[in-house]
Amino acid sequence: PRLSDYIHPNQIKLQVVAANWEEAVHIGGRLLVQGGFCEERYVDAMVNAVREMGPYMVLAPGIALAHGRPEDGVLQVGMSIINLANPVEFGSEANDPVYLVISFGGVDKESHIKMLQELAGFLMDESNQELLKTATSVDQVMQAFSEN
Numbered sequence: 001p002r003l004s005d006y007i008h009p010n011q012i013k014l015q016v017v018a019a020n021w022e023e024a025v026h027i028g029g030r031l032l033v034q035g036g037f038c039e040e041r042y043v044d045a046m047v048n049a050v051r052e053m054g055p056y057m058v059l060a061p062g063i064a065l066a067h068g069r070p071e072d073g074v075l076q077v078g079m080s081i082i083n084l085a086n087p088v089e090f091g092s093e094a095n096d097p098v099y100l101v102i103s104f105g106g107v108d109k110e111s112h113i114k115m116l117q118e119l120a121g122f123l124m125d126e127s128n129q130e131l132l133k134t135a136t137s138v139d140q141v142m143q144a145f146s147e148n
Contacts (some may be wrong), residue, residue, distance in 0.1 A: 003079075003118045004145040006104070011035050011080040012138045018082075021055075021090045021098065022047055025066045028080045028103035037078030038105050045072035046103065050090065058092035060123060062133055066103040070112060074105035077115060081141060083133055099133040122148050 011031045018024035029043030045068030050057060058064045068074075080103045087097030102119065106112030122128050128144055135141050 002145075003122055003148055004142070006077060006079040006115055006118075007081065007142070007145055008035060009138045009142060011037075011078065012141050013080075013082045014135055014138065014141075015085045016082045017085050018088055021050065021064070021088045024064075024082065024084060024088050024098070024101045025050065025103065028066055028082045028101045031080035031082070032078055032103055032105060035078060035080070037074065037076050037080075039073030039075065042068050042073035042105060045069065055090035055092035055096070058090045058095040058098055060129065061095045062087065062097065062099040063095070063123065063129060064090055064098045064101045065116070065119065066101055067105060067112070070106055070108050074107050077106050077111045079104040079115065079119075081132065083135060100129075102132075 025046050029046055032038045033040055046066045057066055083100050087099045089096045090098050104115055106115055131144050
């Protein structure tokens with residue numbers, strides 16, 4: 001599978017207003033729930049993971065990859081993307097503030113890791129990071145994914 005297989009236009013929201021990191025994760029998570037990718041409890045698991053383990057999900061400057069464990073309620077492999085109108089602080093000294101929250105879930109360890117690898121490859125290109133952080137149209141985002 002390619003990244004474009006994991007994302008649907010309905011799972012992308014741009015210039016989202018979130019009061020804090022928790023709300024940003026909830027918004028991204030709700031897109032997964034609405035798309036039938038996970039149960040509501042998976043969203044809570046993503047928030048709890050940050051609360052319990054700190055901002056380890058903020059993997060690059062301005063980018064958080066929100067996720068939980070497959071057994072926390074993932075129904076099918078999927079991903080959502082939100083970019084924020086105003087960045088939020090996750091508590092990561094190195095990579096705050098966060099402008100982009102990519103929420104994802106895999107049904108098992110293999111699908112989880114496969115999606116992470118695809119995403120990491122895509123995000124290694126800084127122009128892709130910039131595009132996702134500043135995109136104003138869902139078509140822009142979908143185009144970027146289909147080209148990779």
